[in-house]
Amino acid sequence: MIPAKEATCTEPSLTEGKKCSTCGKILEPQEEADPALGHQMKSVTDKEATCGVDGRRHEECEVCGYKNAEEKIPATGEHKYGAYKVTRDATALTNGIKVRSCSVCGNQESASIAKLNPIIKLNTTSITLKVKQSTTKVTVSGLAKGDRVAFWKSSNTKIVTVSNTGKITAQKKTGSAVLTVTLKSGKKAIVKVKVQKTDVKTKKISGLSKNITLKAKKKVTLKPVLSPITSVQKITYKTSNKAIATVSNKGVITAKKPGKVKITVQAGTKKFVVTVTVKK
Structure with missing residues (x-):
């Protein structure tokens, strides 16, 4: 007797058959009963796709283990960025830079930090000097990071002069003038100066x-x-x-x-x- 055979993914089922036990001659051939079942495929991920790297997957039969060729899973392009870290501080003269990194693929993304707003403070906006008197008591402060005094300028050097270090000197003539202090950032401030013949008295x-x-x-x-x-x-x-x-x-x-x-x-x-x- 030839035993019956159940259908598989690729082969049909067969009925029982008979053959001679001595010579092996087929006495009753097996016949096809039911068609092949076909594969029962499922998708298997071999490598997950990440934000920047393609993944891989294939299909395989849950019954017989047959596998199709691998196919690509496209990268998601969705990075998992952490918080920004400042790599260069902003100043009054230059933009800063901040960077964040993807925790999955390490891709970095940078962004600009706006320049600081320029600031200038003077301890006075007007002074009085006697002719030929000098002073360094007008001070500049409160500057934003990176900023500094670029130069001073007098509106009338016949009345008063000023050095680049801020030393103010009254000349021989009386009168009024305006001093302008300019920072590297372009921010400006003015000091009004009056020059007189008499000593400057305490008020x-x-x-x-x-x-x-x-x-x-x-x-x-x-x-x-x-x-x-x-x-x-x-x-x-x-x-x-x-x-x-x-x-x-x-x-x-x-x-x-x-x-x-x-x-x-x-x-x-x-x-x-x-x-x-x-x-x-």
């Missing part, structure tokens, strides 16, 4: 506390600020009681013994009184 004394408390034998230095800043009048100091506290011609107060004393700071006709309390 106000500031920068001091009205009351100070010290322990005996301790010291403190007064740092008065005269207005206008170009005042040429000498600052003097005077104590009302040297036994309690003394003051030097540089404004250094030295506490002696417990009590109260008044320190008078004077420039021209302007005065400022500081009350010093000395404790044990």
